[in-house]
Amino acid sequence: MSPPVETATTTYREALREAIREALREDERVFLMGEDVGAYGGCFGVSRGLLEEFGPERIMDTPLSESAFVGAGIGAALAGMRPIVEVMTINFSLLALDQIVNNAATITHMSGGQLAIPLVIRMTTGAGRQVAAQHSHSLEGWYAHVPGLKLLAPATLADARGMLGPALADPNPVLIFEHGALYNSEGELPSDAGAVPIEGAAIRRSGAEVTIVAYGGTLAKALAAAEQLAAEGIEAEVVDLRVLRPLDSATVLESVARTHRAVIVDEGWRSGSLAAEVSARIMEGAFYELDAPVARVCSAEVPLPYAQHLEQAALPQAETVVAEVRRMMGADG
Amino acid sequence: MNGGAPLDRDHGLHLLRQMLLVRRFEERCVELYSAAKIRGFLHLYIGEEAVATGVMEALRPDDAIVATYREHGHALIRGVPANEVMAEMFGKVEGCSRGRGGSMHLFDAERRFYGGNAIVGGGLPLALGLALAEKKAGRDNVTACFFGDGAVAEGEFHETMNLAALWDLPLLFCCENNRYAMGTAIERYESQTDLALKAAAYEMPAWSVDGMDVLAVEDAARKAVAEVRDGGTPCFLELRTYRFRAHSMYDPDLYRSKEEIADWRERDPIPALTARLEEAGLAGAGDVEELEGSIAEEIEAAVAFGEAGSEEPVSDLERFVYWEGAAP
Numbered sequence: 001m002s003p004p005v006e007t008a009t010t011t012y013r014e015a016l017r018e019a020i021r022e023a024l025r026e027d028e029r030v031f032l033m034g035e036d037v038g039a040y041g042g043c044f045g046v047s048r049g050l051l052e053e054f055g056p057e058r059i060m061d062t063p064l065s066e067s068a069f070v071g072a073g074i075g076a077a078l079a080g081m082r083p084i085v086e087v088m089t090i091n092f093s094l095l096a097l098d099q100i101v102n103n104a105a106t107i108t109h110m111s112g113g114q115l116a117i118p119l120v121i122r123m124t125t126g127a128g129r130q131v132a133a134q135h136s137h138s139l140e141g142w143y144a145h146v147p148g149l150k151l152l153a154p155a156t157l158a159d160a161r162g163m164l165g166p167a168l169a170d171p172n173p174v175l176i177f178e179h180g181a182l183y184n185s186e187g188e189l190p191s192d193a194g195a196v197p198i199e200g201a202a203i204r205r206s207g208a209e210v211t212i213v214a215y216g217g218t219l220a221k222a223l224a225a226a227e228q229l230a231a232e233g234i235e236a237e238v239v240d241l242r243v244l245r246p247l248d249s250a251t252v253l254e255s256v257a258r259t260h261r262a263v264i265v266d267e268g269w270r271s272g273s274l275a276a277e278v279s280a281r282i283m284e285g286a287f288y289e290l291d292a293p294v295a296r297v298c299s300a301e302v303p304l305p306y307a308q309h310l311e312q313a314a315l316p317q318a319e320t321v322v323a324e325v326r327r328m329m330g331a332d333g
Numbered sequence: 334m335n336g337g338a339p340l341d342r343d344h345g346l347h348l349l350r351q352m353l354l355v356r357r358f359e360e361r362c363v364e365l366y367s368a369a370k371i372r373g374f375l376h377l378y379i380g381e382e383a384v385a386t387g388v389m390e391a392l393r394p395d396d397a398i399v400a401t402y403r404e405h406g407h408a409l410i411r412g413v414p415a416n417e418v419m420a421e422m423f424g425k426v427e428g429c430s431r432g433r434g435g436s437m438h439l440f441d442a443e444r445r446f447y448g449g450n451a452i453v454g455g456g457l458p459l460a461l462g463l464a465l466a467e468k469k470a471g472r473d474n475v476t477a478c479f480f481g482d483g484a485v486a487e488g489e490f491h492e493t494m495n496l497a498a499l500w501d502l503p504l505l506f507c508c509e510n511n512r513y514a515m516g517t518a519i520e521r522y523e524s525q526t527d528l529a530l531k532a533a534a535y536e537m538p539a540w541s542v543d544g545m546d547v548l549a550v551e552d553a554a555r556k557a558v559a560e561v562r563d564g565g566t567p568c569f570l571e572l573r574t575y576r577f578r579a580h581s582m583y584d585p586d587l588y589r590s591k592e593e594i595a596d597w598r599e600r601d602p603i604p605a606l607t608a609r610l611e612e613a614g615l616a617g618a619g620d621v622e623e624l625e626g627s628i629a630e631e632i633e634a635a636v637a638f639g640e641a642g643s644e645e646p647v648s649d650l651e652r653f654v655y656w657e658g659a660a661p
Contacts, residue, residue: 068492
């Protein structure tokens with residue numbers, strides 16, 4: 001009998017903070033830089049207390065200069081540091097798009113492999129908090145388009161706690177997308193929780209009849225849908241992509257080969273989305289396994305509105321996933 | 334004017350050689366471009382050689398350099414071998430970026446030469462980060478960032494100036510003011526054309542320098558670098574210069590007058606330095622001839638090296654998108 005593992009109740013926010021704290025403790029090259037990460041404690045409270053613990057040299061408040069401080073992260077990484085750059089939201093990251101796409105993603109290749117960029121950029125993504133069309137979008141699919149970047153989407157406490165360390169150890173620019181609706185999510189985490197692999201998707205629930213692919217903020221919705229479907233006698237498998245680039249096609253394709261049906265849930269807009277990419281890969285790699293066309297549940301093609309009922313109507317929901325699966329099973333039967 | 338130490342023969346000839354090497358290299362690039370041996374964009378530094386030559390004299394090998402897409406000269410002066418620069422133009426694997434960068438993206442990690450950046454203003458935040466790392470590591474290395482006058486209109490310029498000043502970073506801003514943002518004259522895009530005044534807003538020491546006088550550039554750069562290295566402040570140098578050739582090989586050069594170009598050619602930094610050396614009795618026609626000879630040899634060898642270089646196998650196309658091997 002293995003000894004019982006001690007667990008502690010923690011939140012997604014605290015798990016992220018513990019990961020940052022550990023990285024700062026273990027490697028003096030690590031520092032955190034971004035808007036309001038210090039005195040304010042982080043726009044979403046992730047870095048609260050870290051300024052007091054590590055001082056202003058390691059926890060650096062920046063001006064509202066996204067391009068300069070993200071670029072400074074790239075430059076510092078080039079010179080051997082291990083920066084963690086926090087951008088308040090993915091919408092604001094567009095102000096640093098030049099640095100991320102034209103520099104971080106290109107320099108290793110453009111220099112013929114001479115220069116590494118061991119940089120982590122964290123940012124909040126996603127909707128659900130009624131903060132309207134300039135703070136709510138899920139643009140990670142744009143970044144997923146770009147070779148040279150690695151993209152992580154922690155959807156669980158274990159991933160929130162464990163992805164940062166390996167991301168900092170990676171000699172490439174790694175973007176971590178934290179869904180804003182997850183910060184307060186609470187659960188049990190083993191007290192010895194640590195690094196997790198940052199390659200590959202994970203099967204979060206097994207089922208034989210349909211594969212539901214989700215990531216980040218949509219994982220909980222996919223799992224809720226699977227629960228509801230199980231009550232109706234439909235066994236759904238839920239795949240959490242975890243890593244948005246490079247995509248783990250194999251796990252998705254193997255699952256589809258077992259279930260013969262796939263629904264992709266993505267908070268991005270449908271057109272040109274990550275869901276479109278996953279769908280295309282299923283067509284390319286598992287077309288003859290399919291008993292039904294691949295389905296997608298994405299955000300409505302609208303800048304996300306403020307009013308709660310409109311916002312919720314625009315977003316993927318467990319109910320819409322359930323309805324899509326029912327439709328698919330019905331069409332199949 | 335040169336307010337520094339009196340000019341001596343060796344140093345004078347060294348400066349002349351650096352500028353001549355760049356001039357002849359660029360001229361050879363034009364021929365090779367016309368012969369379709371090299372392709373893509375080609376931005377020539379002809380006319381501006383005194384700027385990189387003078388500034389680089391003030392730097393140490395462990396200082397870092399960030400340059401623009403008009404950077405053949407910076408790379409050569411920094412000591413990137415002409416062979417490797419030329420092979421890069423030819424797109425060969427022996428090039429300093431393995432043929433993946435080309436004219437606009439010369440890199441040399443060993444010499445701390447961080448490009449070769451072709452987004453105007455985009456190199457400034459990189460330089461900020463390099464300087465930040467030096468400060469954090471407690472090293473006294475300076476980062477010199479070259480950028481054109483056009484970059485001053487970019488937000489990244491102001492963001493970087495502000496942060497460098499706020500954090501007292503060892504960063505030397507080298508603004509190569511050649512008066513044109515591609516084809517748009519500075520009077521047509523800047524509300525304030527005295528660029529050194531921009532630095533005043535950030536309380537940063539700044540100098541405007543005659544960028545056609547290599548000795549004046551060197552002198553100002555030495556002062557500025559000393560201030561950056563030992564004085565704990567970034568500095569701004571406005572280097573007033575002019576490109577004699579069009580913006581790139583695609584540019585018909587219709588936006589400025591022949592008279593204006595002719596006037597600036599009168600101030601060509603290479604004949605100017607030659608004349609000073611001759612007037613001071615430090616060098617004669619024979620010396621210049623000798624320099625020309627050795628430079629011609631170096632460049633022809635580089636062309637032969639580039640021509641003879643090998644092409645990266647297409648099977649390696651997707652290499653270096655991510656770092657190969659363990660973290661450095």
